[in-house]
Amino acid sequence: MMERRHDRQFVRTFFTSPTAVEGEDNSAKMLEGAATLRGLQAPDVWVPDNEDATAPSMREEGAENIVEAVAEHGADFPGEIHPRVVWHRDRPATRYQGLQQMLTITDPAGGAAEHIDGFVIPEVGDIDDWKKADEAITWVETENDLEEGGLTMSVIVESGAAELAMGDLREEMGKPSNNLERLFLLVDGEVDYTKDMRAMTPTGELPAWPELRHNTSRGASAAGCIAVDGPYDDIRDVEGYRERMTANRAKGMNGIWSLTPGQVEEANTAPLPPKTGSWLLDLGSREVELEDAGDAQVYDGDHLSLVETPDGYHLTVGNEELDVDEDELREELLDRTAYIPSLDDAVDSMEEFEAAKEAGKGAIAMTRAATLRLDGIEIDIESDRMWDEATYQAAMTPIELFQDVYEHRPDQHEELVELYSEDVVERATAVGN
Structure with missing residues (x-):
């Protein structure tokens, strides 16, 4: 396993929200609502989504909304903030648009840059395309006078080319010609992956793709990143969401995409050890x-x-x-x-x-x-x-997850003490150290 170069070892929740809603007096209302989430309803990673969740005609306004919302609420938001911008492995014009969005969001004049932890890059292809995205972020850091390598890069694995590229990461990361060490999350995108694979099912439902989740978890482990599963669209099927997360954790994938604050709370809680045996x-x-x-x-x-x-x-x-x-x-x-x-x-x-x-x-x-x-x-x-x-080392994983949550989410301390008791929390944070 490569050495992780970011503070977090675990990410339970990857929560996307539209950056601009068409036809509303306040197009940023979804962003503002997400920015005020706290405790177990607040995600580990918040993704203002200026790609699929936002109409193409609203994305310019969406980038401006990100700046305003993050400048106002970013200092108090308890998780990390990683906007998703547009990108596409086969479309240079789309990649250029993504670069412009990142430049806008991290412009020091807007006041949001200091609260932005990284960017989520969708629709990546082979390893050369990952390097282009990395180079674009390096350019953004240079243009806006930010620390080189300070912004992380997360990618959505939603093509066969991207899935194969994960096998190249160990060899490519660390070369002086790139900054791929900035990679943070590898996130499955099963919908576009299904389209790219030209897969079909009799009912039209998405295939389960357990192989993709396994490969993403393996790729993240080998490259020192964190694996996150894609969205679970049936937001009313709480039991199915829990079953999906249980199956994922057996693969080493402890995080999942969340579409609602309710899913965030489920996903924040599910990986933690239970209160009673x-x-x-x-x-x-x-x-x-x-x-x-x-x-x-x-x-x-x-x-x-x-x-x-x-x-x-x-x-x-x-x-x-x-x-x-x-x-x-x-x-x-x-x-x-x-x-x-x-x-x-x-x-x-x-x-x-x-x-x-x-x-x-x-x-x-x-x-x-x-x-x-x-x-x-x-x-x-x-x-x-x-x-x-x-x-002992294998059994430490759930304890390390708890310790990681306790370290990085002080807004959840009170709820954790209420769940487990102060004595258990104190012992759990001390063991293994």
């Missing part, structure tokens, strides 16, 4: 969360039954039936259960391993135990997991 039970076709009754974890549904027999137990899960003794039942239930640790649990494990390491131990066993209550029958289960340094 929970046990899951695999029922074959699905997993269910067991109810914590205090003294036992309880399943009270119709997809599993457990009956005591003269020789042991008869277990039915869906269409599967098993006759087992107590030890065999315990093993079967161990295979069917999993535990989701809370932030407090995760910190406990980290602290326990750190203490063991300090005492000279290279590996220790971590025990997880529970009493299951199924159809009124109680069974104790227990499992041991060996922790070594590699396990």
Whole structure:
């Protein structure tokens, strides 16, 4: 993995808003509303969108609106500000327009430049096109007397050429002929990617493109950038949005595009460790969360039954039936259960391993135990997991995400303390340091 050259290790939310709304007395009203978001409704990265979200006839006014809104609200906005400008790998005139937009937005006379963290470049192509975008930003920094390399560059991966270009980044970054070290986010753009690939589905829905998300996450890891998934258009499908984020996190992609403040709040919260731990039970076709009754974890549904027999137990899960003794039942239930640790649990494990390491131990066993209550029958289960340094480092990822959020989003401190308690937050910010 290349060394990251930006402060943030994680970005949970990439929130776009139109820069100019046609037919309104105040065309900047969407910008002004976004600029005043705070707490869990405020994104890690706010993207005043002067490309797809803004009509072509309004983009000149949109660039001016960005300057006014950011000059007024940028100092107090809790996240980073990365406007999206126009660009296209096959259209020199569009690239020139993007350059002009960036020059306008960062003109020191407008008062916004000091609050602009970078630019989002859409529709990039092969690696030479990425270099053109980088060179344009370098030109903007020179023309407006800004620090060279101070503006980051994020790209929207929405073409096959851009997807392949991610494989060239490790070789190209760091060469004296470019400033590609400024790269920050690699963001999937599945809609235009689908168009570029000439892909079709029977219903007209977008393909799932899990390969694109995997490749973007891999490319970001190799180049020291951060991967962000594209927009989830069905803004009412909260459960689908959560499922998408869960699948993404398993690929190392912890951030997602957000289209509404409601999606921002969901995406800001989803990657954080839960407040309380929970046990899951695999029922074959699905997993269910067991109810914590205090003294036992309880399943009270119709997809599993457990009956005591003269020789042991008869277990039915869906269409599967098993006759087992107590030890065999315990093993079967161990295979069917999993535990989701809370932030407090995760910190406990980290602290326990750190203490063991300090005492000279290279590996220790971590025990997880529970009493299951199924159809009124109680069974104790227990499992041991060996922790070594590699396990510890892998388990640090959710803790590091929490620490990154706590460091860069002080506006969320009060909500985090309310969620977890002050003691847990203090321990979580200290562990591993």
